[in-house]
């Protein structure tokens with residue numbers, strides 16, 4: 104029996120997988136540690152992005168497929184009631200009635216959908232058609248708002264369009280890999296391994312990692328710059344200052360292909376190396392070394408993820424990095440370019456399908472009248488049906504619940520009761536919601552607590568659809584088993600609601616192949632042209648990278664901008680001039696530490712899958728807080744002691760992990776453990792929602808906290824200060 108081919112449903116590396124049933128005639132049945140049969144998964148050697156490699160998450164994914172699934176729709180009238188099992192008909196009737204009521208009493212802008220980079224592209228597309236087309240509100244946002252939106256906004260502003268310009272092959276063609284704000288070794292392990300092997304073999308190739316923590320990624324680098332959190336723009340402008348001072352500019356490229364340099368040059372003048380080294384907390388000679396490596400390398404590849412994006416100046420950080428590429432002509436050629444490492448398995452597909460509140464399918468913008476007309480005509484809608492206003496961002500959905508402006512919230516494939524900032528406020532807003540639908544594959548989840556209706560979603564392996572990885576490679580993920588019990592694919596649920604709302608023709612899709620066929624037509628002649636990437640061709644050829652046009656379907660562009668023409672009106676890329684603002688919440692007397700948050704190698708986000716896999720639980724059994732030995736000594740905390748962590752918004756407690764891997768004054772906690780998995784260990788009980796004004800992405804990477812050892816006296820101290828807060 105031939106294995107079914109798919110893409111791993113975890114990270115944006117998008118490794119190819121091959122799946123086979125638990126029992127194969129003549130072979131032993133695969134079983135988990137409790138003896139239950141599990142599907143067999145291995146890397147797909149024919150997949151161009153991963154060549155057969157997988158990490159622990161991909162290798163164990165099948166163990167989670169059947170545990171604690173949401174099996175049928177459930178409903179309740181109020182959050183204080185118990186859920187009762189209902190039929191799909193009942194649940195959908197209720198939803199459609201509610202949508203109509205809210206639409207006609209409060210208006211379509213009171214309806215919101217909050218989706219996810221774990222949708223397949225077909226799910227995303229039908230959701231856009233429903234919310235932005237049929238209902239006429241742009242209130243669809245995805246958890247990519249917390250993840251990639253700063254990269255999206257930086258690419259659009261610097262290049263005129265979204266789209267990571269590089270390919271994984273660039274990892275093996277570069278002279279200098281500059282990794283900033285990314286723990287690639289744990290979060291994108293398969294591409295990191297590729298880079299590490301190449302770097303080891305080629306002594307002349309340099310690797311720099313910029314991260315306040317000495318991560319596994321940093322350990323592999325030639326130089327680790329342990330900057331103070333939030334000083335990235337200082338560093339990047341400081342490197343630019345030196346490149347300019349030392350004459351490392353590619354003036355021909357700058358003259359012919361860019362605009363906006365003079366304003367930028369004025370800004371970087373203010374970032375002399377001595378000042379920058381001091382602000383970043385690094386050595387002057389290290390800063391100079393990095394600038395020299397950048398200037399002297401013929402091909403520079405930068406990679407970034409959440410240390411850059413999750414910041415109140417995330418767009419500024421990403422554009423300041425892109426500026427260095429523009430100064431030195433490091434784009435549009437092998438081994439070079441600014442490469443945002445996409446977090447989720449299909450956040451890229453979301454961007455293609457228009458899955459954020461400010462975009463439309465085919466890399467179009469809500470704010471562009473021509474783009475709206477194109478989509479309206481394609482969908483057969485009356486002129487003006489697509490709203491000219493961007494919809495609510497993820498966080499604005501929460502504040503809309505607070506003010507009563509949001510009358511219906513539909514959450515699908517994301518778990519905001521763990522992953523949103525300022526959880527106390529998020530949860531209070533969710534409690535106030537007049538009507539929340541939660542569409543998930545698993546039950547219970549933390550967010551299910553706040554739902555009026557629960558809809559069971561078919562998950563990975565139970566529906567056929569496409570996903571796009573970080574390097575623009577599209578993989579067809581074929582279903583290999585039936586949806587569990589009554590679960591349905593997300594796109595089918597959206598289409599059914601569309602039909603029941605009266606939009607019969609718009610949502611008359613025979614299958615997911617028909618959905619993709621329609622979507623790719625909307626990408627024709629757009630930067631993400633995928634007209635050559637149909638199900639048939641994916642079945643025939645395997646994964647295909649975009650752009651790939653039906654006029655010439657055997658040709659994919661491995662790199663964007665090789666012709667040095669950008670998607671701006673004049674074809675030139677733009678320098679973005681940004682002064683550093685630093686952190687939104689600085690440490691001070693009462694909250695003297697900077698808390699940063701992030702991921703561990705084995706766990707995936709809110710643990711709905713990985714929390715149920717024995718091997719991964721053993722790898723990371725419990726949450727913790729990383730503290731530098733010097734800080735631990737001052738606090739009187741020893742390894743394993745419980746520490747109470749408080750910010751202005753909430754508190755949590757963690758066992759201490761004392762390590763020199765963290766900069767003094769900074770502490771780290773993993774984001775994974777929500778209320779279902781540990782007591783008082785929620786990273787987001789502490790974080791704040793302050794966001795980048797351009798990308799609306801919250802600064803999940805930093806807030807000011809105080810630490811108190813968890814002793815009877817410590818507890819008393821915390822309670823005392825609580826009383827002070829209350830009496831104020």
Ligand SMILES: Nc1nc2c(c(=O)[nH]1)N[C@H]1C(S)=C(S)[C@@H](COP(=O)(O)OP(=O)(O)OC[C@H]3O[C@@H](n4cnc5c(=O)[nH]c(N)nc54)[C@H](O)[C@@H]3O)O[C@H]1N2
Pocket residue numbers: 114115250283284285286287289290291313314315316318331332333334335407408409410411445446447699700701702703704705706707708804805
């Ligand atoms: N194992 C695993 N892999 C995953 C995921 C997962 O849950 N688990 N999730 C996927 C998703 S959706 C995403 S978005 C990616 C995230 O991938 P990454 O961005 O690599 O992961 P994080 O741990 O969130 O953060 C990266 C690093 O940013 C650093 N950092 C914090 N503040 C700053 C700062 O001010 N400046 C700089 N330069 N660095 C800073 C942190 O110390 C951390 O090491 O991972 C994807 N891959």
Ligand SMILES: Nc1nc2c(c(=O)[nH]1)N[C@H]1C(S)=C(S)[C@@H](COP(=O)(O)OP(=O)(O)OC[C@H]3O[C@@H](n4cnc5c(=O)[nH]c(N)nc54)[C@H](O)[C@@H]3O)O[C@H]1N2
Pocket residue numbers: 219221222246247249250251409413446447515516517518519521522523542543544545548560561562563593700701702707708709710711712774786787790803804
């Ligand atoms: N403090 C802090 N907070 C963070 C971050 C951080 O670094 N620090 N990172 C942020 C980032 S980058 C991200 S991406 C978010 C991630 O945060 P979330 O999106 O909340 O995390 P997940 O656990 O991936 O949630 C996915 C949900 O979808 C369900 N699911 C899986 N497959 C399907 C499917 O096919 N259909 C449906 N309907 N449901 C499905 C899963 O069971 C799960 O409940 O967290 C953000 N929050």
Ligand code: SF4
Pocket residue numbers: 111112113114115116117118153156157158159160161162290291292293294
């Ligand atoms: S690197 Fe990412 S895509 Fe590849 S197997 Fe691991 S989690 Fe899956």
Ligand SMILES: [Mo]
Pocket residue numbers: 249250251446447
């Ligand atoms: Mo993410």
